[in-house]
Amino acid sequence: MTIHKEGYKILFVLLCVLALANYTIRYYMPANELVQQLALIASLIVYLLVLQFFRNPRITVEVNENVILAPADGKVVVIENTEEGEYFKSERKQISIFMSPLNVHVCRTPAAGLVKFFKYHAGKYLVAWHPKSSTENERTTMVVELTSGVEILVRQIAGAVARRIKWYVAEDQKLQQGQEYGFIKFGSRLDVFLPVDAEINVKIGEVTKGGRTVIATLK
Incomplete structure (x- = not known):
């Protein structure tokens, strides 16, 4: 530790x-x-x-290109099909993980690949579970292209208490699965957007461990 x-x-x-x-x-x-x-x-x-x-904490990541790992410690609060309007502009399967102030706040890459898109958005500080927090709060959006060509999107979202998002990545950077790519101070949320045919391996309310819990399997 x-x-x-x-x-x-x-x-x-x-x-x-x-x-x-x-x-x-x-x-x-x-x-x-x-x-x-x-x-x-x-x-x-x-x-x-x-x-x-x-x-x-130091962790051991079991690398598997067919699975998506949780990007952070926390609790699954959203699993749904939704329209992702910033990058994909089409329907995706969304998994959201809420981090309380008691969780580890390291943000990890769900899958290995190349950073195709990264953008920081200044914004509000609504509570992290608010429906509009993913589009109106301070946030970052990162799109990773896997070796298979599949693209996934990961979004850091600041909350009412968390008012500082940090990131350590840039476009065209290669990332390993489970690699630390950012940090959010004092509680917040991460959204992961996957292909609609991805098989979900978690359920609402389930506790996740960043870089260890398998949240989805790719077809």
Whole structure:
């Protein structure tokens, strides 16, 4: 288990703020040991909660070009056929995974291939499960062309709490299955758009593990 690089600055600043707060309490309330102890305990709890958010566990990816892996830890909240209007402009099968603040927030590539399209969209911060969040929230869209020629689309979506999307990819870049390609801070959602004939291997409410859970099988 390691700490993700996106957490280094936040964790350092938070440590300084909490240390200063505890020093201030001790300075102005030297005789009130109860308040000092409560402040220390509260500071430890806050720091550990933020620390666990930036955890980055090492995983083993079982590569299989015929399957689509979950792009993130979370819970399946949408499985439906829908019109994808940004890139495909046709019907696709959509699987959406919601990430709570307690989940690992590393975003992983569902399948190996070439990045054919990538675009960042500034936007709103509706709650991640809102129907319009996938088209109106801050988001990124990535299309990966598999070796078979099939194209899949993965969309990072910021939520009401998550207000910072990070990505580490560009068009024409080759990605491995399960490779980290981004990070979303403090809870959000990922949408995956697949061919309509893809066989779905998960159900609504199922918990997924990024880079390990098989969410679909390609025909």
